[in-house]
């Protein structure tokens with residue numbers, strides 16, 4: 104499938120078509136194909152996922168713009184489903200944020216979220232986070248908005264302020280970011296459903312709920328989130344966590360038992376693997392293209 108619409112336009116269309124829009128994390132291009140086939144209308148590239156999955160590092164602001172771009176290009180090459188990308192704090196000052204924005208658009212991303220943590224950031228669900236001033240965060244958003252080469256490209260502001268300064272400060276920051284041009288708001292690590300409604304009422308732009316497992320936010324359902332005026336639901340690392348658990352079971356079993364026979368039932372079969380890759384269509388093409396020689 105190819106499309107003439109920009110990635111940003113496709114993201115906005117998806118948002119109009121599904122409420123709340125389920126945005127699912129894809130750790131690599133193959134998972135992007137799995138999620139696309141399953142019917143998701145938007146995908147996510149997680150900062151924590153790039154760090155852990157691609158680099159084997161914790162989510163502490165160690166990954167660079169280039170690390171993320173490699174994964175973005177691979178995933179946007181594999182699917183036309185629009186992709187929201189976690190760019191952490193934007194990877195530097197105003198000029199870096201401008202460069203991040205332009206590079207993400209070129210790499211085929213539909214949207215980015217930029218957060219108000221200090222550069223040496225932490226996972227949003229860990230203690231002892233520190234945030235920059237509201238003015239500095241607003242400048243980050245202004246830099247991204249100003250650098251946008253496609254007006255449909257979505258700039259989402261994430262605030263980590265709830266855990267640091269409380270709900271009112273987080274809402275104030277979100278409103279200031281919208282005033283500076285942010286298209287959407289990501290209030291991080293909410294602890295109660297009602298908080299989303301307060302954000303949605305105050306900011307008057309679409310609000311995202313990050314429903315990540317084993318964190319500060321209860322696993323609210325889409326119905327619950329819809330009732331709180333949430334426009335987007337994010338599942339950043341759900342499939343990644345499950346895949347890691349399965350991989351570990353296989354590593355342990357093969358090492359312990361000297362055979363994989365006991366864990367074959369955990370595995371996707373060869374034909375399933377090929378199915379999601381359209382492997383047979385490639386084979387047919389090969390036969391068709393080079394039939395004279397056969």
Ligand SMILES: C[C@](O)(C(=O)O)[C@H](CC(=O)O)C(=O)O
Pocket residue numbers: 148149150151152162189225226227228313315316318339340
């Ligand atoms: C959304 C997030 O920023 C991510 O990188 O995926 C993380 C998710 C997580 O660690 O569970 C976050 O919420 O900080």
Ligand SMILES: [Mg+2]
Pocket residue numbers: 149150151162189191
């Ligand atoms: Mg992140």
